[in-house]
Amino acid sequence: MTSTTENWGGRAALMVAHCAGMVDLVALPVWVGVLISGYGLDPQQAGGLATLFLIGAVSASLFVAPRFARLPARATAAAGFAIAALAFGAVGLVDGYAAMGVLHVVAGLAAATALSVTHATIGGSSNPHRLFAIVGFALGVFGILFMGGVPKIIDVVGAPALFWSFAGIMAFAACVAALGFPETRSLGAVTQRVAGRLPRAVWLASIGVSCMALVQAMMFAFVERIGADRGFGAAAVAGVLIGLGFVNLIPAPLAAYLEKRVKPRTVLVCGPIVQALLALLMTQGQSFIPYAAGALFFAAVMVFTHTFAFGLLATLDPSGRAVGATPAMLMVGAAVGPILGGTVVKLAGYHSLGFAAVLIAACAVACFMPRRAVNPVLSQP
Template identity: 30%
Template sequence: MPSRPRAPGALAALVALFTAGYLAPYLLPTVVGRLAAGLGLGPSQAGLIGSVLLLGSASAGFALAARVHRTGPRRAARLGLLAMALGYGSAAATGTLPLVVAGVVLGGFGSGTATAVAASGIAGRPDPQRASTLGLLSVSAAAGALYLTLPRLGGGHAPPLLALACAALLVWPVTSRLPGGTRAHPDVTAARAAGPLPHRRAGAALAAGLLCWSLAQNALWGVSGRIGTVQAGLSEVTVGAVFALALGAGLAGVTVAGALGPRLGRAVPIGVGTALIAVCVLLSATAGGLASFATGEILWNALYPVVLSCLLGLAASLDPRGRWAVLAGSASSLGTACGPVTGSVLSETAGYPGMGAALAALLLLVAAPLTAVARHAAGRPLVPGSIRRRGGAPAAVLAATTAAPTALLPQVGAPEQQIAPIPPPAPTARQLRSAFHLTRT
């Protein structure tokens, strides 16, 4: 019998699965750097392998966008974690390039499967942005701990890949808390009936914007290790410490954003946050020493998860079935996959400062459509995923299935109507005579 997804155990399982799936992109700089050093590859070749890993993750998300609930969240999650353990583990155990690439592709497909299951489950919760924030806190803490630990485990490409495989094995036991059948969310069964994808233009704009947004972020993130060691002249241990501090700043940023909750909405954090990230990207790419490199990386990573949590919550609010959450997450993974190659090619042709200028310009361009989608979604009528006050998902299902026209539905955030007192009508002569007669008797 499937368990209820809103139980605390189900939330913990979704957060753990989110952490395992997102850990590979967070460890991308050290994975790419270790592949280049351990296998004797050039920067572009190592970046291409990192892109292949993330392409496998994106392909899993696109393939599973509407199939998670048919397969069953528990079964799909376990298949993904098994692929992660086998793929990353086999890639770590060999030094043959074709076998490493094959293992990385399999592991990336497993990461994408785990992320798709987590995104689909988070979208069905009453507050998807809060659940996404918890997931980002968890993955930032895990990645920060690994950045402090991996430099002390020796060189070669095996340690970061083994860390990803071990993360999958550690998460495996909590998958028993996920629903085992295809009815993952009984309270939104009506909304999950076969039907067209809602909010297609807004969702498509969000997915396209997320692709470019993630590409710009990870183009720099994929070469940040080399910027620190080559351009800034830092050691690998120092760069790892900077990354750990940066991810710690991300924890603080997400904590503050979670405390503020919906007070700022989504449009302001997405628009202003993306513009500030563009400045941080330019600062990191032009860093010539420890101070500028650390400042750019720490400020950037403090803002990145805040904006990402708003984008993930926005995608989840567009469809309670989780299809836009999975599709937008897969588009983000696709942009992440293209990031290492883009960063390597731009850095080799235009240098690190030129690469930073190009990526900052792309972020400023993409900030406008993302902010427009956030403003549009904030003013939607009562539809699935948009009700958070006194009703949650059951009320969202009612709003989705009722035949009332959109214009008659109250808008989210609209002021409540004032209740005007209505005076009673004046008594008639007959009523006065009846009252007089009763008092006499």
């Protein structure tokens, strides 16, 4: 049977591709933490390597998104993940900062190429909001498996095991994509292409999502380090990260259930506000409970809000250009996040991250707030 977005074979391939392509959303705390504790880098240097990966991802997404209709989706996804696997495998074999930086860029370029065609394919399905919620739930399951297993492997094998784990994830995604990535796209992605400029609403929503991604990456990259710096203990912090994975199972199904019950504008305006409050909870308190509460729900806010944003963008721009650029929207903010967070921490300490999050969240609210700019969809129930 041919794999499409409307059968579970094709959806399973999209779930695997989404998890592999969005590995930074799950792994960033461990990623930065390993670079600091395992490789001896300072927070700014560690954040810089993660940023290089994300810069590569943004560049690839911006290039691929407008050309999606002309690309062989299956071959592009499989090749992208295969190259990312090789790049991450090589990172685990080198020691020099420059070499690691180049390989991070290559991995970002390759993984985001595959992720862009994945998101554009999802956007061309009959119900992009629901399908994005399905792959979001898969990402939550993946997060539990990752946090429950990879840190233990790193403890036994050493810091390079993180990058070899990334390589294995990418290689598995490449194989699945080669075998089952949807061969056909919904007519919505091909026949309804819209020429000309994207609507103002698309740009505003995209900027708002990027601002939320910036806060997400800036805070999430240092969740593990904040806990360690406060002396909460490795076991307690690891428990929070594993618990976070279970919490992340909730937002995607909840977003699917609430698709027709809550106004998207309400979700998009409230999302950055809740995100900022959780950031303050994590960074301003000195006890474990506020830190754990903030960390447990932090990523879930982004997953829930972005599901509504994805459905909005797919409706506003049936051409697939906007949803194909989803990795760019997420990662242009996320690319700045780790190095910005590392710089803020280096200059003013971990508590200052919360105040930076509030300022950036205010920018996101400003983008989502104008009713006139987003009236075609955001005002619908």
